Amino acid sequence: MSLNTVVQKTPAWTMYILLLFPGVALFWSVLRDPGPNPVENLEHGLGEFALRILVLGLLITPLRDMLRLNLIKFRRSIGLMAFFYVFAHLVVYLLLDKQLMWKPIIKDLTQRPYIILGVVSFLILLLLAITSNSWSIRKLGTVVWRKLHWWVYVACFLGVTHFIFLKKTWQAEPLIYFGVFVVLIGYRGVKHLRSG
Template sequence: MAQSKLWTALPDWVIYPVGLIPAVDLLWRGVENRLGADPMKVLEHGLGEWALRFLILGLAITPLMRFARINLVKYRRAVGLTAFLYVVLHLAVYLVLDQQFDWLAIGKDIVKRPYITIGMAAFVMLIPLAITSNSLSIRKLGAAGWRKLHKLVYPAALFGAVHYLLLVKAWPPEPIIYLAIIAGLLAIRLVKPARRRARAA
């Protein structure tokens, strides 16, 4: 497969400082009270949206390789971990600033509010993926087992987008677009490579 030198010239750790720019920007503007009338919601929703964006980036890497011959696989771990970091920050804002450690209300939310239930489920599914995002885990689980485990990112990303769609009033475009992109990136994986299909036939 042709590899573009340009795409792989940078070390993978570059993803972390670059990926964290939006988080630092949001937190900084929050501390300086420059997030508008309702800074908590801007921070909470902003972090959640960035989590979705990084999940989308991570999901785009395989299709980019297969259909556009752009190989970004070396960045995928960093992209995935950055997505997880945004999920954790998003959840932290919900627990600390939004619900203010009102565990009773939080418990009720998780049980009674489908969008919270689904969001929490997505978070739980991403935990083992974050823990096993290292070379040692790949060796221990075996490549096949590790790949199988990491397919959990598919339902997690879908749940993340549904979580967004379920909390808005009416049908505004943004959550629908996120859901459509994620659904598209998952659907495209069902397209079998021509060669392999021929061999199977």
């Protein structure tokens, strides 16, 4: 049995469960061993999972084109789970980190520009999550809907940039994400030019 056959026989909803495991494991890890800053560990961990899942979603087309591995049926669930982790990341920041105290939040927005990048990325992903359904495709039309969902690349770029500036130093991990993103956007750009 080929890998594509296994993929086609696997229900799309299984991806939700699979991608929920890292978040549950992170939460359990923080509960079991809080460390000196459990809120920061949870907050940053959720953000990194969101970024990884976003990149996974962007890999679907190259994997189909180059390896003939068709994961298109999981694209919606992957995208929605990426939004779930971004939303959880934001909730931890607002409720646990800043405890809904608006002065520190506003101070962060004015003194840490990378947080604004994260907020804009969240708003884009919110719009994409809201329109990730058949009803929206029918109402917007396929062409408009596809153009709208190209904004996932903008959201991913903002997320990667947010991560780079969060680290404050040129560490390997955020730069790897940036490199992978550049390769993916370059691939899609070349493909678009060739098809046009």
